[in-house]
Amino acid sequence: MMNVKNVKEMETILSEVCKKEIEQCSYEELYTALLGIVEEESKKHVMDVKGRKLYYISAEFLIGKLLSNNLINLGLYENVKACLEAHGKSMADLEEVEPEPSLGNGGLGRLAACFLDSLATLNLPGDGIGLRYHCGLFHQKFENQCQSETPDFWLGGDEWAKKTEKTYTVSLAGEDYTARLYKLAVTGYEGRTNYLNLFDLDTVDSSLIKEGISFDKTEIAKNLTLFLYPDDSDDAGRLLRIYQQYLMVSAGAQMILEECKERGSDLHDLADYAAIQINDTHPSMVIPELIRLLGEEGIEFEEAVEIVTKVCAYTNHTILAEALEKWPKQYLDTVVPQLVPVIEKLDELVREKTEDDSTAIIDESEIVHMAHMDIHFTHSTNGVAALHTEILKNSELNHFYKLYPEKFNNKTNGITFRRWLLKCNPELTDLIESLIGPGFKKDAAELEKLMDFAEDEKVLKQLAEIKHDNKVALAKWLEHTQNIVVNPDSIFMIQSKRLHEYKRQQLNLLYLIHQYFEIKEGHLPNTPVTAIFGAKAAPAYTIAKDIIHALLALSKVIADDPEVSQWLQIVFIENYNVTAAEKMIPACDLSEQISLASKEASGTGNMKFMLNGALTLGTMDGANVEIAEAVGQENIYIFGQSSDQVIRTYGHSDYCAKEWYETDPNIKRAIDFLTGEEMLSCGRQDKLERLKNELIGKDWFQTLPDFNAYIVRKDQAIADYVQNPLDWTKSALVNISKAGFFSSDRTIAEYNDDIWHLGE
Numbered sequence: 001m002m003n004v005k006n007v008k009e010m011e012t013i014l015s016e017v018c019k020k021e022i023e024q025c026s027y028e029e030l031y032t033a034l035l036g037i038v039e040e041e042s043k044k045h046v047m048d049v050k051g052r053k054l055y056y057i058s059a060e061f062l063i064g065k066l067l068s069n070n071l072i073n074l075g076l077y078e079n080v081k082a083c084l085e086a087h088g089k090s091m092a093d094l095e096e097v098e099p100e101p102s103l104g105n106g107g108l109g110r111l112a113a114c115f116l117d118s119l120a121t122l123n124l125p126g127d128g129i130g131l132r133y134h135c136g137l138f139h140q141k142f143e144n145q146c147q148s149e150t151p152d153f154w155l156g157g158d159e160w161a162k163k164t165e166k167t168y169t170v171s172l173a174g175e176d177y178t179a180r181l182y183k184l185a186v187t188g189y190e191g192r193t194n195y196l197n198l199f200d201l202d203t204v205d206s207s208l209i210k211e212g213i214s215f216d217k218t219e220i221a222k223n224l225t226l227f228l229y230p231d232d233s234d235d236a237g238r239l240l241r242i243y244q245q246y247l248m249v250s251a252g253a254q255m256i257l258e259e260c261k262e263r264g265s266d267l268h269d270l271a272d273y274a275a276i277q278i279n280d281t282h283p284s285m286v287i288p289e290l291i292r293l294l295g296e297e298g299i300e301f302e303e304a305v306e307i308v309t310k311v312c313a314y315t316n317h318t319i320l321a322e323a324l325e326k327w328p329k330q331y332l333d334t335v336v337p338q339l340v341p342v343i344e345k346l347d348e349l350v351r352e353k354t355e356d357d358s359t360a361i362i363d364e365s366e367i368v369h370m371a372h373m374d375i376h377f378t379h380s381t382n383g384v385a386a387l388h389t390e391i392l393k394n395s396e397l398n399h400f401y402k403l404y405p406e407k408f409n410n411k412t413n414g415i416t417f418r419r420w421l422l423k424c425n426p427e428l429t430d431l432i433e434s435l436i437g438p439g440f441k442k443d444a445a446e447l448e449k450l451m452d453f454a455e456d457e458k459v460l461k462q463l464a465e466i467k468h469d470n471k472v473a474l475a476k477w478l479e480h481t482q483n484i485v486v487n488p489d490s491i492f493m494i495q496s497k498r499l500h501e502y503k504r505q506q507l508n509l510l511y512l513i514h515q516y517f518e519i520k521e522g523h524l525p526n527t528p529v530t531a532i533f534g535a536k537a538a539p540a541y542t543i544a545k546d547i548i549h550a551l552l553a554l555s556k557v558i559a560d561d562p563e564v565s566q567w568l569q570i571v572f573i574e575n576y577n578v579t580a581a582e583k584m585i586p587a588c589d590l591s592e593q594i595s596l597a598s599k600e601a602s603g604t605g606n607m608k609f610m611l612n613g614a615l616t617l618g619t620m621d622g623a624n625v626e627i628a629e630a631v632g633q634e635n636i637y638i639f640g641q642s643s644d645q646v647i648r649t650y651g652h653s654d655y656c657a658k659e660w661y662e663t664d665p666n667i668k669r670a671i672d673f674l675t676g677e678e679m680l681s682c683g684r685q686d687k688l689e690r691l692k693n694e695l696i697g698k699d700w701f702q703t704l705p706d707f708n709a710y711i712v713r714k715d716q717a718i719a720d721y722v723q724n725p726l727d728w729t730k731s732a733l734v735n736i737s738k739a740g741f742f743s744s745d746r747t748i749a750e751y752n753d754d755i756w757h758l759g760e
């Protein structure tokens with residue numbers, strides 16, 4: 001392969017690979033050709049590994065489409081784009097050809113993807129280990145104002161993950177299965193190439209899928225990697241999750257030991273060759289599995305425990321108790337009987353160490369607590385934002401913190417600027433580069449130099465124009481994909497993230513109902529408002545689906561009412577994924593980060609919006625706290641209860657939603673509207689009533705106490721946006737210039753300095 005670093009050469013190569021003139025090529029042919037070119041180029045950047053290498057094990061890697069991102073990282077993007085344009089083709093149309101890889105479902109998986117990008121960019125030796133799911137979470141469609149789910153096939157055609165001849169034998173429920181390794185090259189921005197290692201079974205069979213996304217959960221050989229996170233509302237689904245997790249960690253652990261031995265490790269010194277980061281509890285079984293494998297290699301149990309503890313580190317992603325995995329021991333007896341004796345011995349070690357039952361691995365009901373095993377038998381436990389780590393230390397994991405204060409540390413999440421600025425917002429990237437040079441692409445802290453332009457009206461005007469262009473682009477995309485027309489001159493307020501009660505899309509819903517009443521009464525907002533949502537609800541999460549239903553029904557009520565619709569529009573983007581996020585985020589004016597304080601571990605969507613010049617409307621939760629510190633109170637809209645207040649209320653269990661409903665007429669009016677005649681004419685009574693009852697009877701995430709504060713702050717934001725556009729844009733500029741801290745390059749450098757020490 002020749003050097004492809006200029007347009008002419010790119011033309012020659014492309015037409016050579018395609019064996020015809022570029023004009024005559026279909027986009028599919030061009031995509032295949034470029035995929036091959038990227039593959040060749042990325043191989044040139046594979047480097048030898050010396051010292052410690054990282055293995056980031058994660059059940060999810062939400063990597064997004066790869067072509068443009070890889071071209072950017074390899075320095076080929078501009079040439080390819082120019083070359084295509086010279087022949088009447090467009091990059092945007094080319095991107096349409098690529099299916100989005102469905103290997104994750106939200107922030108946790110997206111974080112893993114950002115980390116891989118930063119590792120390679122920082123020239124650190126670090127691979128991912130995960131599963132090659134045949135279908136992602138699901139493809140979301142809206143029918144009759146309800147979410148429906150269909151399989152999200154993305155394999156077939158040309159794939160980035162290459163099948164290898166490498167296989168590992170994994171024993172599941174006493175039977176041997178063959179896990180095959182697929183390797184996906186991860187290119188760094190002007191950096192090295194690392195790999196995402198994905199395991200799969202050759203026998204998986206998608207004809208098992210019946211209606212929607214249901215399938216026979218018992219035939220492991222055929223269904224193991226069919227779906228990401230199969231529905232775990234029944235036993236078969238939960239067992240399947242354990243099967244998946246063990247396939248990943250057993251094949252992964254075997255691969256790690258093999259690689260380290262090839263590099264000269266005698267396994268006693270494994271910690272000099274490998275660092276393993278356990279991304280949330282899904283890969284926790286890697287701990288007993290490694291101990292078991294080291295045992296097979298002749299290493300005594302106690303030494304194996306010591307080695308594994310030195311090698312492994314654990315990241316906690318949540319304080320929601322229901323999200324901390326725990327499995328009945330019986331499940332493990334069924335699926336991984338070979339691990340149970342190891343886990344029992346680890347549990348004994350813990351009991352020798354402390355009499356505190358609350359830190360046991362196996363509790364008195366024979367439930368195995370994966371996070372407990374992680375904390376005891378890794379050398380580092382980190383939270384993902386400053387507030388989150390403090391809550392872990394002081395309340396959720398306080399008993400562990402007292403045992404091991406030295407293990408606890410914070411690593412505030414970050415995002416890769418290559419995808420979330422360079423790739424998704426080229427116009428803004430160009431403006432920034434013209435003002436402060438290109439250094440910010442690799443050293444995000446340089447964005448701070450933009451502060452010099454905070455009073456520069458010409459720059460502020462350019463910034464406002466770019467935002468408007470991006471809003472027009474989103475409007476066009478929406479019209480093209482969903483046949484929805486929006487007004488780019490309205491304010492775009494976006495809440496896009498997984499649908500979960502703690503994220504409180506229902507609070508936004510109540511606001512929009514309130515706004516509907518205000519408009520009806522002649523209290524018009526200062527400008528037309530477009531409220532945009534993107535969110536998938538887990539298929540078995542009933543209330544989450546009811547919230548989607550209510551928003552879609554309300555959207556229709558408003559659209560059908562000309563009096564209101566000229567002021568207010570609700571848009572729900574179908575099938576929210578990375579591709580959609582890349583279109584939405586650059587077009588956002590106001591970023592909705594309204595989780596109940598103390599519940600969102602970090603959030604990374606908040607960082608993406610900030611980087612693209614949106615102002616945040618948020619609670620003091622997760623990384624919002626650090627965003628607020630960075631930009632200053634005058635450049636962010638904060639509202640709502642503090643995390644201390646919320647934790648206290650939970651402690652006293654004395655929150656009563658009904659009191660709020662009965663005493664606050666605005667709250668009552670908004671909630672009652674859910675089952676009023678307007679909504680019932682567009683929606684379904686059973687669902688709307690269920691949601692109403694949930695809000696009055698439970699409201700576990702305390703929507704109602706924050707309702708009025710939310711309205712006040714949001715209306716303030718809208719008024720500021722209209723009345724002082726220059727000040728608004730200045731705030732946007734401050735947000736962009738202070739976003740440097742939230743680069744995943746910074747996060748990864750911290751992990752490396754404090755936990756991994758790679759290459760040493």
Ligand SMILES: *Cc1c(COP(=O)(O)O)cnc(C)c1O
Binds near residue numbers: 107108497602604
């Ligand atoms: C960043 C991202 C998320 C995480 O969003 P939060 O607001 O942090 O929950 C989820 N999904 C996609 C597609 C993303 O890009």
